[in-house]
Amino acid sequence: MVSAAGPVTVGFIYVGPRQDFGWNQSHWDAAQKIAAIDGIKVVEQENVPETAEVEKVIQSMIELDGAKVIFGTSFGYWGSIKKMAEAYPDVLFTHIGAIWKDGDPKNVIGYRGYTEEAHYLCGIAAGRMSKTGKIGFIGSKPLYFIYNNCNGYVLGARSVNPDLTCNVVITGEWNDPVREAEATNSLIDQGCDVIIANVDSPKVSVETCEKRGVYSCGYHSNLGSLAPNGFLTGAEWNWASGAEFVEAFVNGKPYPNLKRGGFKEDMVGLSPFGAAVPQEVRDEVMAAKQALIDDTLQIYSGPLNDNQGNVILKEGEVISNSDTPFKLGVKFFVEGAVG
Secondary structure, three states: OOOOOOOEEEEEEOOOOOOOOOHHHHHHHHHHHHHOOOOEEEEEEOOOOOOOHHHHHHHHHHHOOOEEEEEEOOHHHHHHHHHHHHHOOOOEEEEOOOOOOEOEOOOEEEEEEOHHHHHHHHHHHHHHHOOOOEEEEEEOOOOHHHHHHHHHHHHHHHHHOOOOEEEEEEOOOOOOHHHHHHHHHHHHHOOOOEEEEEOOOOHHHHHHHHHHOOEEEEEEOOOHHHOOOOEEEEEEEOHHHHHHHHHHHHOOOOOOOEEEEOOOOOOEEEOOOOOOOOHHHHHHHHHHHHHHHHOOOOOOEOOEEEOOOOEEEOOOOEOOOOOHHHHHOOOOOEOOEEO
């Protein structure tokens, strides 16, 4: 529990609308949880571009609202956060990129969850629920975490259905609802009957799946309300884990400048199951979640090839779920991913 004289003001800055059923909402969800902590007051500003504008917002939150902690929730805020951290050394700044390094301001924390773990669980649900043996993945850009999330999804699905394939589409944009709808419809036309979209807001994709009568999984935040018939579950962030940084900073205790983690560290989450998911599938998914927590399940385990036939891991070789250097270097899709 935060302990300080009077309430501690915490600022949340969003690059888009905070209730977007996506990336921004995952941070808004965290803001609500942190605001519920005794001794915390939250102030927010949405639709703040990744320009010098964010510095003006930060300055206002600190000087007018009295903020002692700032959550910068967009990757492009990094430069501004470092600059403002130097100008306000008595304020704690958090950033979602987990790219802090020695030499960066000590009053800055970078943190990020291993969402490929949650995608693996979505994949198990997808593998069990697919009738065609074909599922779909929509990615925004070819970046390491998109590869990892897709691989987690495919490996989870193939752990219960080894013959399953996953058609992959990369839109090239973080937020392009028209292309996302086209990609979703195209995947459905190709026979994919469970789809997950790694874009800023999967809202359009989930709603399109629901209209066309196929299953969907969510990303970022809980999208279950958008698809009462076809939603299975979803891969969520738990940005509210940043509350531990707030408490440590306010009480003068040590805190990490860099933190990554999965279910074991409570940094990612799984959306509630949709009505379509039978109990035996729920039980199987939750057992796998516990195995991730217990370190008895590693997502990248040999033998493993990429989708071009190249050997990634030989029989018996295993990559720890916490092996960040490996994860940051992933630039391949695993066998079973098509496209």
